[in-house]
Amino acid sequence: MPSYKAPSFQDRIAAAGSAKQKALTALKAKPPVDEALMAQQRAAREAREQEIAIERAAKAEALALAKAEKAERKAAEQAAVAEQQAAADAAAALKAARLTPASAAEMKAARDARYAARKARNK
Structure with a gap:
């Protein structure tokens, strides 16, 4: 059974270079970005964010209304x-x-008022 032999410096450099080359070729093989698709995704994301902002504003308004009613x-x-x-x-x-x-x-x-009333009745 052969003993384990650590790779030499040149072997390690060659392995790193081949890994780097393999990563570059994978990056170059990646399809280019479709601007129309990116714009569509951006518009969808902005619409979703706007809906969330509207919902938050509605919740805040309802909460403020509830607080005002409670007060x-x-x-x-x-x-x-x-x-x-x-x-x-x-x-x-x-x-x-x-x-x-x-x-x-x-x-x-009070006595004088009663007396005057009695006098007025008897006349």
Whole structure:
């Protein structure tokens, strides 16, 4: 059995040169680029990118609309809560006013009004 013999420097250079030559011939054998086909592919790619951009814009618009509706709904809820709070405060103030005794001047004015009404009815 023969022993393994490493290739010499000249063998390695020759192998590299033949590999380089083989790559060059493969590159030269490649068919030329068809400009019409490239233009068609470029137009298709640009149309696809434009469709994607339109879809993204539509999604962003829908998201902004949803956010605006949510903010509007929240503002309406807050206004309703504020209105209920104001009504409750007014009712509490009315109840407090009814429970506080009238001043002497208010009592005299009410008595005088009743007296005047009675006099007017009897005439």
